[in-house]
Amino acid sequence: MSDLIRKYSKTGLRMTAPRRAILQALMDSEDHPDALTLHERAKEIDPTVAQATVYRMMRALEEFGLVEKHDFGNGRARYEESEKVKHDHLIDLETGEIIEFQDEALEALKVSIAKKLGFELRDHKVELYGVPIE
Amino acid sequence: MSDLIRKYSKTGLRMTAPRRAILQALMDSEDHPDALTLHERAKEIDPTVAQATVYRMMRALEEFGLVEKHDFGNGRARYEESEKVKHDHLIDLETGEIIEFQDEALEALKVSIAKKLGFELRDHKVELYGVPIE
DNA sequence: GCCATGATGAAAATCATTCGCAAGTAGGAA
DNA sequence: TTCCTACTTGCGAATGATTTTCATCATGGC
Numbered sequence: 001m002s003d004l005i006r007k008y009s010k011t012g013l014r015m016t017a018p019r020r021a022i023l024q025a026l027m028d029s030e031d032h033p034d035a036l037t038l039h040e041r042a043k044e045i046d047p048t049v050a051q052a053t054v055y056r057m058m059r060a061l062e063e064f065g066l067v068e069k070h071d072f073g074n075g076r077a078r079y080e081e082s083e084k085v086k087h088d089h090l091i092d093l094e095t096g097e098i099i100e101f102q103d104e105a106l107e108a109l110k111v112s113i114a115k116k117l118g119f120e121l122r123d124h125k126v127e128l129y130g131v132p133i134e
Numbered sequence: 135m136s137d138l139i140r141k142y143s144k145t146g147l148r149m150t151a152p153r154r155a156i157l158q159a160l161m162d163s164e165d166h167p168d169a170l171t172l173h174e175r176a177k178e179i180d181p182t183v184a185q186a187t188v189y190r191m192m193r194a195l196e197e198f199g200l201v202e203k204h205d206f207g208n209g210r211a212r213y214e215e216s217e218k219v220k221h222d223h224l225i226d227l228e229t230g231e232i233i234e235f236q237d238e239a240l241e242a243l244k245v246s247i248a249k250k251l252g253f254e255l256r257d258h259k260v261e262l263y264g265v266p267i268e
Numbered sequence: 269g270c271c272a273t274g275a276t277g278a279a280a281a282t283c284a285t286t287c288g289c290a291a292g293t294a295g296g297a298a
Numbered sequence: 299t300t301c302c303t304a305c306t307t308g309c310g311a312a313t314g315a316t317t318t319t320c321a322t323c324a325t326g327g328c
Contacts, residue, residue: 014274014325035316050277055316071205076315090251103247106240110262113237117224119264126260128244130253148294148305169285184308189285210284274325281318292307298300 004066004081011064021046022057026067026081032098034076072098072127088126138200138215145198155180156191160201160215166232168210206232206261222260 004027009015025041026033033041039054058079061067070078072091087102106126114121138161143149159175160167167175173188192213195201204212206225221236240260248255 016275016325018276048277052278052317053276056275059317071207073205090248090253092253093256099251099253101247101251103243106243106247109237109240109243113235113240114224114262114264115267117233117235117264118267119224119226119233119262120267121262121264122227123263124261125263126244127258128248128253128255129257129259130248130251130255133249133252133254150294150306152307182308186286186309187307190306193286270328272325272327274323276323277321279319282316284315285313287312288310290307290309292305294303294305297302 007064007066008061011060011066013060013064017046018042018049018053019057021049022054026061026079029080032070032072032078032080034078036076038079070125070127088128090128090130093129093131141198141200142195145194145200147194147198151180152176152183152187153191155183156188160195160213163214166204166206166212166214168212170210172213204259222262224262224264227263227265 004023008019008023013019021042022038024045025038029038029041035054035058036051038058039049039051042049042054058067058069058077062069062079066082067079068082070080070089072078072089074096085102086107087100088106090099090101091097092099110124110126111121138157142153142157147153155176156172158179159172163172163175169188169192170185172192173183173185176183176188192201192203192211196203196213200216201213202216204214204223206212206223208230219236220241221234222240224233224235225231226233244258244260245255
């Protein structure tokens with residue numbers, strides 16, 4: 001059984017057809033869809049889902065930490081399921097493709113920099129923008 | 135004479151009263167103002183400056199690299215004069231205050247991670263969000 | 269099965285930002 | 299200096315993403 005569904009059931013939020021469709025669309029996504037794209041995908045499962053419901057759902061999922069919201073600079077927020085292993089993103093400026101990466105040294109450095117400044121790190125955002133070599 | 139004015143004159147864009155006011159407001163700012171705040175400040179110098187002009191000007195300044203645009207997650211883009219020494223930001227989640235920092239190891243790591251993934255780093259965004267220790 | 273509390277769809281409302289346009293002006297050319 | 303034209307401006311309307319309103323509907327504990 002999916003992790004996301006299990007986590008969702010722990011939030012106390014009601015399970016409804018639109019929400020099931022949105023959760024399913026999210027689990028089926030391998031990319032980082034924005035709300036409108038997610039709406040398209042959810043409608044394939046349940047054609048009655050409204051845009052507003054997707055926006056409401058994404059906000060709720062984000063508040064409960066089940067989903068992460070990103071702004072990759074193109075005007076629409078994009079989402080991905082939260083995972084145990086944190087990763088950051090590199091955006092290919094030529095294709096818009098998003099590459100995920102995970103780097104221990106970087107994680108450690110973030111914590112250490114925050115501490116040096118007198119802060120406890122609560123959240124962070126690292127995005128690299130680049131072009132393919134050659 | 136200000137660096138910003140000098141750099142602006144090299145862009146080929148015309149110098150007008152509204153633009154001079156916006157540039158001055160920017161130079162007088164020690165924080166990371168958003169477009170509307172900048173509009174307020176520019177109006178103190180030249181009360182006729184319109185919002186649209188501020189937005190147009192900020193877009194132009196960004197395109198010429200004289201200014202950096204940030205999204206610290208509060209819905210409005212915020213700006214700061216570009217500087218020779220690059221720095222990143224740590225946002226105090228309790229006060230909203232923005233602390234600038236510069237870390238050699240972090241800069242090097244960003245380049246190295248991008249290269250390892252087969253990319254040439256063109257731009258990046260690092261934001262740490264934290265709460266003061268104690 | 270009942271019903272209070274949540275959830276939903278549709279459309280209107282917000283908010284930051286951009287655009288259209290008619291009128292004004294910087295600044296190189298003559 | 300004066301002219302002329304392309305660049306700018308202010309204003310208000312337009313946009314586009316996201317949020318809210320509201321009347322109606324449905325979940326899930328009892």
